[in-house]
Amino acid sequence: MFAGIPIGDLVFLAVSLIVAGAFTGVLAGLFGVGGGAVIVPVLYEVFRVIGVPEEVRMPLCVGTSLAIIIPTSIRSFNAHRAKGLVDLDILKVWAVPVVLGVLLGSYVARFAPPDLFKIVFVVVAVASAMRLLFASDRWQLGSEMPGRPLMTVYGGIIGVLSALMGIGGGQLSSLFMTFYGRPIHQAVATSSGLGVLISIPGALGFIYAGWPKMDLLPPLSLGYVSFIGFLLFIPTSIWTAPIGARLAHRLSKRKLEVAFGLFLLVIASRFLWSLLV
Known part of the structure; x- marks a missing residue:
């Protein structure tokens, strides 16, 4: 046993998070997202196996995802900015309202039922x-x-919405930008810059939100942020983020759209199933 977690479960948790971290980094660079759309469902399955109560499982996944997104977003943003496609003017306009929205979402998370996070996702x-x-x-x-x-x-x-989903905002901001005629590559690159604006206040907000539920949360958690998840995801996700960014700039516009769309449907199907059963 380690801090209340059986050794077998601890090994499973560590290996799952390391492998998922590498996959998350590639997707962060490829789609301009902080990786939350991958991190949340992966953590959900891992925490389910080690017995985290349903009442706190989803917000714990979301809060941990926001913490993990901090370094992956920085890495992804720097990789895209080096390509010269990031529109800094858009990021400056969005900075304050995005942060205020994250703080509001984090406050809602303190009182929201677990299914709300899945429905939004x-x-x-x-x-x-x-x-x-x-x-x-x-x-x-x-x-x-x-x-x-x-x-x-x-x-x-x-x-x-990013705070409630545990994402870095890339998915949503890319959607808005393409609604107004911006090319998908520029939308992806610019959206990567929102990750830091969302993840830092979001992670702090979920620590606050989960504080009253500390008795239900697994060891090595601070509010709705799992530090073992945070520490094990980061090394491989940071290392692989530039790989995804390079791949994004080699794909055609349509291939990038289709790949992102199919990926989102797979993730949505998993959470829809968990809501129905």
């Missing part, structure tokens, strides 16, 4: 996938990015 993932797989460039709200007031609203929405 499924709805956003399916909507994003449908647009990527079937609408291509036909779903557009305009040919230019909107003015600051509407961009501020979008930023707040991205922040709230």
